[in-house]
Amino acid sequence: MTKEAAIFQFWGQFLPAYEENTIHSGKDLxxxxxxxxxxxxxxxxDNFDSEVPMTASVWDESTSWSNINRIARNMSxxxxxxLFIKCDGGKIWIKKGTPFxxxxxxxxxxxxxxxxxxxxxxxLTLN
Numbered sequence: 001m002t003k004e005a006a007i008f009q010f011w012g013q014f015l016p017a018y019e020e021n022t023i024h025s026g027k028d029l030x031x032x033x034x035x036x037x038x039x040x041x042x043x044x045x046d047n048f049d050s051e052v053p054m055t056a057s058v059w060d061e062s063t064s065w066s067n068i069n070r071i072a073r074n075m076s077x078x079x080x081x082x083l084f085i086k087c088d089g090g091k092i093w094i095k096k097g098t099p100f101x102x103x104x105x106x107x108x109x110x111x112x113x114x115x116x117x118x119x120x121x122x123x124l125t126l127n
Contacts, residue, residue: 003045006087036061051122058115068113072101090125
C-alpha cells in the first residue's frame with residue numbers, strides 16, 4: 001500500500017475521510033454531497049527517518065460539541081503513545097502533535113463544529 005493510501009486508510013477508520021483539496025462547496029470531486037460528520041486531512045510524505053507535521057479536521061454540524069469531542073477522544077485513544085501503520089517499503093509512525101486537538105468554528109455557518117488535529121508522522125520507509 002502506498003504512503004498516501006495508508007494515510008487515507010488511517011483517517012478513514014474513524015469517519016469518511018477526504019484529502020483536504022478534494023472537498024469544494026460541500027461536495028467531493030465526483031460531485032457527491034459530503035455529509036457530516038467527516039474528516040479532511042493533509043497528505044504529507046517523506047523518506048526514512050523523517051518526521052513531518054500533518055493536520056486533519058473533523059467536521060460536524062450540530063448545536064453541541066459532544067459528538068465531535070467523542071470522535072476526537074476516540075482518535076486520541078487509538079493513537080495512544082504512537083501507532084504504526086504499514087505502507088510500501090516500511091511503516092509510518094503516527095504520533096499526537098501538540099496541541100493534539102483544538103476547537104474551531106466556521107464563519108459561514110454557526111452550527112459547524114470543527115476539531116483541528118495535529119499529528120506527526122515519522123516515515124520509517126526505504127523510499
